[in-house]
Amino acid sequence: xxxxxxxxxxxxxxxxxxxxxxxxxxxxxRHTKSTKEFFFSGQRFSWWLISLSCVSMVVGSYSFIxxxxxxxxxxxxxxxxxxxxxxxxxxxxxxxxxxxxxxxVTSIPEYFERRFDRPTRIMAVIFILIYMIGSIGINLYTMGxxxxxxxxxxxxxxxxxxIAAVTGVYCAFxxxxxxxxxDVVQSVMLLLAGFVLIFLGLHFLGNTTPPEMxxxxxxxxxxxxxxxxxxxxxVEPAEFPMAGIFWQDLFGxxxxxxxxxxxxxxxxxxxKSVAEGRRSIVFTIxxxxxxxxxxxxxxxxxxxxxxxxxxxxxxxxAKNIFIHVxxxxxxxxxxxxxxxxxxAALMSTIDALINAVAAIAINDVYRPFxxxxxxDRHYLRMAQWFSLGATFLGLLMVPVYxxxxxxxxxxxxxxxxxxxxIICCVILGILWKRFSGKAAFHTLLLGGxxxxxxxxxxxxxxxxxxxxxxxxxxxxxxxxxxxxxxCCAAIAVAASFYFTPKPESELQGLWVGSMAAAKRMFKGxxxxxxxxxEKIRLELVSIAERREDATGAVVTPFAEISAKDAExxxxxxxxxxxxxxxxxxxxxxxxxxxxxxxxxxEGKVRVSAEFIESGRLRVGEPVVVEKIL
Numbered sequence: 001x002x003x004x005x006x007x008x009x010x011x012x013x014x015x016x017x018x019x020x021x022x023x024x025x026x027x028x029x030r031h032t033k034s035t036k037e038f039f040f041s042g043q044r045f046s047w048w049l050i051s052l053s054c055v056s057m058v059v060g061s062y063s064f065i066x067x068x069x070x071x072x073x074x075x076x077x078x079x080x081x082x083x084x085x086x087x088x089x090x091x092x093x094x095x096x097x098x099x100x101x102x103x104x105v106t107s108i109p110e111y112f113e114r115r116f117d118r119p120t121r122i123m124a125v126i127f128i129l130i131y132m133i134g135s136i137g138i139n140l141y142t143m144g145x146x147x148x149x150x151x152x153x154x155x156x157x158x159x160x161x162x163i164a165a166v167t168g169v170y171c172a173f174x175x176x177x178x179x180x181x182x183d184v185v186q187s188v189m190l191l192l193a194g195f196v197l198i199f200l201g202l203h204f205l206g207n208t209t210p211p212e213m214x215x216x217x218x219x220x221x222x223x224x225x226x227x228x229x230x231x232x233x234x235v236e237p238a239e240f241p242m243a244g245i246f247w248q249d250l251f252g253x254x255x256x257x258x259x260x261x262x263x264x265x266x267x268x269x270x271x272k273s274v275a276e277g278r279r280s281i282v283f284t285i286x287x288x289x290x291x292x293x294x295x296x297x298x299x300x301x302x303x304x305x306x307x308x309x310x311x312x313x314x315x316x317x318a319k320n321i322f323i324h325v326x327x328x329x330x331x332x333x334x335x336x337x338x339x340x341x342x343x344a345a346l347m348s349t350i351d352a353l354i355n356a357v358a359a360i361a362i363n364d365v366y367r368p369f370x371x372x373x374x375x376d377r378h379y380l381r382m383a384q385w386f387s388l389g390a391t392f393l394g395l396l397m398v399p400v401y402x403x404x405x406x407x408x409x410x411x412x413x414x415x416x417x418x419x420x421x422i423i424c425c426v427i428l429g430i431l432w433k434r435f436s437g438k439a440a441f442h443t444l445l446l447g448g449x450x451x452x453x454x455x456x457x458x459x460x461x462x463x464x465x466x467x468x469x470x471x472x473x474x475x476x477x478x479x480x481x482x483x484x485x486x487c488c489a490a491i492a493v494a495a496s497f498y499f500t501p502k503p504e505s506e507l508q509g510l511w512v513g514s515m516a517a518a519k520r521m522f523k524g525x526x527x528x529x530x531x532x533x534e535k536i537r538l539e540l541v542s543i544a545e546r547r548e549d550a551t552g553a554v555v556t557p558f559a560e561i562s563a564k565d566a567e568x569x570x571x572x573x574x575x576x577x578x579x580x581x582x583x584x585x586x587x588x589x590x591x592x593x594x595x596x597x598x599x600x601x602e603g604k605v606r607v608s609a610e611f612i613e614s615g616r617l618r619v620g621e622p623v624v625v626e627k628i629l
Contacts, residue, residue: 013336017343018166021182044580044615045180045270047279049587053183054267054280055288056344057352058257059190063296064342068322071300074240075227078300079293081245084254085285092258093281095430095512098274100265102518103509108262108426109364115429115510116502117437123444124422125364128262131418132357136390137397139350140164143343144398160398163343164391167350180270181589182351186344191288193341194295200329201302208311222305235470243468244478251423252416252481259426260419262360263352272578272588273628299325350394357390358383416477417455420484421447428492433511436502439495447488454480519629525574527629533570537582537622538605542612557611559594561625562602569627571596576628579605581617590616593628 070078105111108128113121143163144156154162205222206215213221220228235241257264271277303321306312306328316324326338362383371378421444428435454460458476461483465475509518519527538561559577561569571577574595581590592607592615600606605625607617617623 007332007335009332010336010339013333014339014343017340018162021166021185021344043270043593044272044588044591045276046584046587047271047276047283049180049184050267050271050277050280051284051288052187053180054264054284055292056183056187056190057261057263057267057349058289059187059292059296059349064190064194064299065319065322067293067297068300068303068325069318070240071297072303072318072321073300074232074237075223075301075304076230077227077232077240077242078297079290080231080242081249081253082289082293084246084250085258085289087250088254088258089281089285091427091430093278096259096426097268097277097281098515099430099510099512099518101269101271101274101277102515102522104522106269106363107360108260108265108422109360111510112425112429112440115437115507116425116440120425120437120441120444121364123441124425125360127418127422127444127448128260129357129360131256131260131415131422132262132353132360133390133393134397134418136350136353136357136394137400139353140394141398141402156402157398160395163350164395167354167391180267187288189344190341191291191295193338193344194292194298196334197326197329197338198294198298198302200334201299201305201325204311204329205302205305205309208306209309218309219302219305222308223301224304224308227301227304235468238471241470241478244465244470244475247482248416248478248480250482251485252419255423255427256415256419260422262356266356266359267352272580272591272593302329353394354387354390358386361386361390416481417451417484420481420488421451424485424488424492428489428496430511432496433504433507433513434501435492435496436499438499439492442495443488443492446491447484450487450491451484454484523576523629528570528572528575528627529629531570533627534568535624535626536565536568538565538603538625540579540612540617540619540621540623541600541604541606542609542619543606544609557592557594557608558597559625560597560600560606561604562600563598564602565605565625566596566598569596569625571627573598578626578628579607579615579617579623582622582624590618592617596627 067078100111103111103114105114109121109124112124140160140163141156144159202215202219204215205218206213209218209222231242232240232245234243268277268280271280299322300318303312303316303325306325307316311328313324326335330338362379366382366386367374367379371382424447425435425440425443429440458480461476461479464483464486465471465479468475468479470478508514509521516527519529543560559579566572569575569577574597577594577596579592579594580586580588583590592611594607594611605623609619612619
């Protein structure tokens with residue numbers, strides 16, 4: 001059975017997707033006029049919009065093919081790798097998220113300088129840039145590998161160039177707003193594609209099995225008993241053991257994703273408040289991640305049922321099962337839609353990486369070391385160039401990855417090797433005030449040395465794998481991240497007791513024991529979050545005056561409302577409030593933060609005209625007003 005390689009209709013659908021997503025991203029990025037908007041979208045978005053965009057970061061270009069293969073080989077247990085997020089959510093929600101938001105950092109390395117010192121920041125820049133640029137390259141390459149067998153009109157590298165060109169353009173000119181809005185569309189698209197494929201697969205099974213069996217009955221009976229289990233064996237099969245998957249994904253992937261992924265951090269710095277960020281992460285982990293796990297693995301489950309009933313061609317294997325199932329159950333046009341979903345899975349991962357690389361290049365290299373004191377417009381222009389540069393560097397990595405025979409295992413080993421030192425510093429930095437700058441620097445430096453040693457002498461990992469009853473040789477790759485994290489933690493603790501820690505006064509707002517100080521520093525005065533008031537609708541009124549704070553600089557616009565309306569908000573003079581267009585489905589696209597002042601007419605809110613324009617709000621129309629802090 002030969003792949004159809006796409007009909008003209010499929011080509012039209014795929015090309016139409018490229019054009020649509022490029023136009024969509026450019027449209028939403030047209031108002032980007034500052035680096036704050038380019039990197040953080042003005043901190044305006046609602047929780048649900050951030051949640052949808054985060055799904056697209058998790059589901060990458062290889063997810064459908066990889067997890068369909070795992071689902072075909074091991075069944076429902078293919079979803080177990082997504083469950084590690086539940087263990088990390090409390091620390092992210094209660095510690096890391098409020099610290100980075102309230103401290104107003106623009107990057108993870110910037111947090112490292114404020115929490116530790118400048119040398120540690122420089123070391124963090126090196127680690128994170130290596131990881132992100134390498135990830136851009138692997139995503140471009142895997143997309144080329146995925147598309148080439150289906151549409152061989154272009155080579156693997158040419159497909160990588162096409163994807164890089166489209167993604168790089170809307171990232172460079174649209175910034176974070178374009179990234180988030182396009183990722184929302186792409187998240188919906190890839191989830192929908194996965195479920196459409198499952199539905200069509202069930203329909204196919206219902207038509208090819210005995211008449212008395214429905215599609216669902218055929219599906220459940222077609223799965224072997226071992227494929228119906230939610231988890232694989234603890235140490236068997238050796239290629240997919242539960243213990244190995246847990247430790248590898250927890251320390252090699254999940255912790256890196258939540259605590260050291262600049263792209264994810266920028267997502268949550270784009271929310272309108274910490275409370276919105278918390279709602280977003282809870283919804284993402286509880287609802288959207290399980291949906292994504294089913295969506296990307298479903299073709300493999302359907303394929304196994306096809307094999308049980310003899311409907312699968314002989315040449316079908318786990319590696320190509322996604323393509324075989326897609327070809328067998330879809331028709332022209334739908335096939336093109338599934339291809340477009342594969343492209344969406346890549347672009348929604350890579351655009352976040354590109355924007356994150358540009359953020360670190362500007363905020364951690366160019367602004368502090370190369371060109372100090374330039375205008376924000378200059379930095380915005382350079383951020384656009386750095387976005388294109390990040391795309392180009394990732395593209396240069398593609399020929400390098402093409403030299404490996406098993407690039408996916410190589411990339412997993414790369415992630416496991418690069419993540420433990422940086423993760424260790426983040427976790428200890430937010431939890432332990434004694435953890436000093438010198439201790440963090442030596443953790444990164446010596447931890448990197450241990451990483452290199454583990455690659456040269458992998459047998460040093462074998463004793464840890466043996467503690468779980470696994471074959472020591474087979475467990476090396478699964479336990480590399482866990483082993484390195486233990487080593488980094490030992491270095492960190494020893495160094496912390498050797499070097500003198502920072503005075504506690506210099507750590508205010510930068511670790512979990514100083515959250516009240518973090519809120520105070522963010523607001524500039526005592527926070528007002530003891531009571532939660534109503535969300536109220538007020539008519540937006542434009543005023544000409546431009547009110548300034550005590551230093552003569554406008555930090556946030558002032559919004560004047562009546563004392564009665566302030567009471568409904570449970571707000572007082574100087575509180576931070578949020579004004580948004582009353583259309584909830586805009587998700588904060590038209591909104592602004594402001595400092596509350598008491599006065600004026602009941603039922604109205606008065607804001608300077610220039611800030612109304614920057615928030616893209618409409619004078620004379622109702623806006624929803626709520627207290628933030």
